[in-house]
Amino acid sequence: MKIDGTHYRSLWWNGESDVLDIIDQRWLPHDFRVVPVATMQDFADAIFQMRVRGAPLIGATAAYGMALAMAEDPSVANMDAAWTFLEKTRPTAINLRWALDRCRAALRPLLEAERAAAALTLAHEIADEDVEINRRIGENGLALIREIAARKPAGEPVRLLTHCNAGWLATVDWGTATSPMYHAHDAGIPLHVWVDETRPRNQGALTSWELGKHGVPHTYVTDNAGGHLMQHGMVDMVITGTDRTTRRGDVCNKIGTYLKALAAHDNDVPFYVALPSPTIDWTVGDGMAEIPIEERDVQEVTHVQGVIEGGGIGTVQVTPAGTAGGNPAFDVTPNRLVTGLITERGVCEASEKGLAELFPDFARAAE
Ligand SMILES: CSC[C@H]1O[C@H](OP(=O)(O)O)[C@H](O)[C@@H]1O
Numbered sequence: 001m002k003i004d005g006t007h008y009r010s011l012w013w014n015g016e017s018d019v020l021d022i023i024d025q026r027w028l029p030h031d032f033r034v035v036p037v038a039t040m041q042d043f044a045d046a047i048f049q050m051r052v053r054g055a056p057l058i059g060a061t062a063a064y065g066m067a068l069a070m071a072e073d074p075s076v077a078n079m080d081a082a083w084t085f086l087e088k089t090r091p092t093a094i095n096l097r098w099a100l101d102r103c104r105a106a107l108r109p110l111l112e113a114e115r116a117a118a119a120l121t122l123a124h125e126i127a128d129e130d131v132e133i134n135r136r137i138g139e140n141g142l143a144l145i146r147e148i149a150a151r152k153p154a155g156e157p158v159r160l161l162t163h164c165n166a167g168w169l170a171t172v173d174w175g176t177a178t179s180p181m182y183h184a185h186d187a188g189i190p191l192h193v194w195v196d197e198t199r200p201r202n203q204g205a206l207t208s209w210e211l212g213k214h215g216v217p218h219t220y221v222t223d224n225a226g227g228h229l230m231q232h233g234m235v236d237m238v239i240t241g242t243d244r245t246t247r248r249g250d251v252c253n254k255i256g257t258y259l260k261a262l263a264a265h266d267n268d269v270p271f272y273v274a275l276p277s278p279t280i281d282w283t284v285g286d287g288m289a290e291i292p293i294e295e296r297d298v299q300e301v302t303h304v305q306g307v308i309e310g311g312g313i314g315t316v317q318v319t320p321a322g323t324a325g326g327n328p329a330f331d332v333t334p335n336r337l338v339t340g341l342i343t344e345r346g347v348c349e350a351s352e353k354g355l356a357e358l359f360p361d362f363a364r365a366a367e
Pocket of ligand 1: 166203253254255329
């Protein structure tokens, strides 16, 4: 992703300092801050405080956290301690556990002396794989956008709606939901993206920032405007990301996604989910019953962050002091509301059959 002409990933290994550097997303879109992640506590804080966020990016970060742990103490006991320390930071995005499990499975059979180098190599591989997976999701999603464009008068934009930020910032590069947008824009297909603000952390502002940097036309709207836009025929396709999708295609994503899916279903608007395979939880069938939904600090709801009078970034309290609040960070969209899943291997229906046909190797391994 290019920011003012310079290509960035959302995180990268700093060869000079030998630590991981990340874009600290807490300060975007107003301030672009790159910070090192140099201790295990830094890694846990980076994930929990959402300095890095988004399922694939959380997974890649955790892999580098395991690499640090192995550099400090390559014992199995420390490997297990690091797994537990990092895994408990956020419960919903399956990529966190997927990455930690993959690291542990690869490192445990090795000699202690081999683990530090192997762990760092594996972290690099996981990061690079994410970039390639998302690039392919972009190509597969581009085909769907092309189909819509072909039915429109020349020059009329394809109107997409997305929720939260399943963008370049939520992954190592490209994004998942945004990758088809970037590919379509770069292919010269006219686009317009409705961007949901997405309370309480306003990740929609991150999507607006990203799309703006790439030159993709978009309009930032409130969380709750999506249904109105769809009722008035202003949306051709909804495309979101996911933090965990079950083997039967139930989609867990940022709170509010379910409401977009309901509105899309009620207005016959195609509702697609960009789904990298590490985000599939093959052990879970019923998303509503089995996916843990993160409950975050209520202050995220009672306060809002932005540029304050006189400059600088601050928060203001929106509610009366002492207001009781709730902050479930995700919801589950049942597969019956999902038109299709855009994966790196192609597009499939949101069903056990659809996913098993695209990923027979993973489906068999989970049996
Ligand atoms: C490509 S995963 C993006 C996914 O992650 C976000 O959650 P959070 O910002 O809390 O990490 C959101 O659910 C996005 O759709």
